[in-house]
Amino acid sequence: MTASACLVPDCDDAAQPEALVALCAHHLALAAESAVVDDVLPHPCPVCASRIGIRMPSGTVCATCEWRVGEVPDADLAPPRVDVVYALRFEDRVKIGTTSNLRQRLGAIWHEELVALERGDRSLEQRRHAELSEARIGRTEWFRITDEVAAHLAAIGEGRDPWMQHARWRSEALALRGLA
Template sequence: MDSTDALPGPCLLCASLTGTRVDQAWVCAVCGWRYGDVPDDGLPLPRVDVVYYLRFDRRVKIGTSHRPRQRLKAIRHDELLAFERGDRTLERRRHQEFASLREGGEWFTLATPLAEHITSLQSADLPWNHYARWLCEALRP
């Protein structure tokens, strides 16, 4: 039977402290990485492209990155609203979809259509938890 509890230590992939006991092994409750397995430090992490939605005041930046932590540090924002797995093709599609709300560049007014789309991407999970799961999936053979 599976049970959720504190991991013996932080997950080595996403640093979560919560895990699920499956048979005799612990699995991270956030990203699904098997506790104790060490990602190979000698290899680069797999590329996981995301479209991000950043709020600054009443505006939202829709951008993309394959290194979101590094990218988001370089952009002034109030809040990370959501991630959506996808690359520049999806980003361009979102820019076209919300073109009537464009304020300039990749910035859009946070109006009802965009807010509803962002809400559809959100769940009880934080955006970084989604990213950790996608990274874990990409690492699996």
């Protein structure tokens, strides 16, 4: 019995005889790695609280922040600091502020929607205030929603869910501490 060739163009390797599709060992491994399945996590992600996971041959990760299931953040360490500049909408105006504890800060401010986030601290916040000064309401952190403000928010938001962005940044900060 002669071995068939791998179906991938320009691949000269022989297909694996037990494979359902005529692929060489290398291309079978690539196909297996790309076989991901959305699934419900066995418990909320310890980093972002998402319940959706992705099962891959190498293991299951959180679909939101990519935290590997089974890895536990060290409870003795403080949560990672992630400084963000946020944009909150309330009626026809937007507040641009900064915080390192997003959930706590937003719990203290009356708003209708978290519009966008940028990773940054007070210097970025002050730069945004200066850039959008024409729409600023007095000396507050609130701005009228002008075409310029709307364009800025659309550019920094780019259609992304701000909470998913924040979860990813927290996960990255944990990983950088050597916990992942």
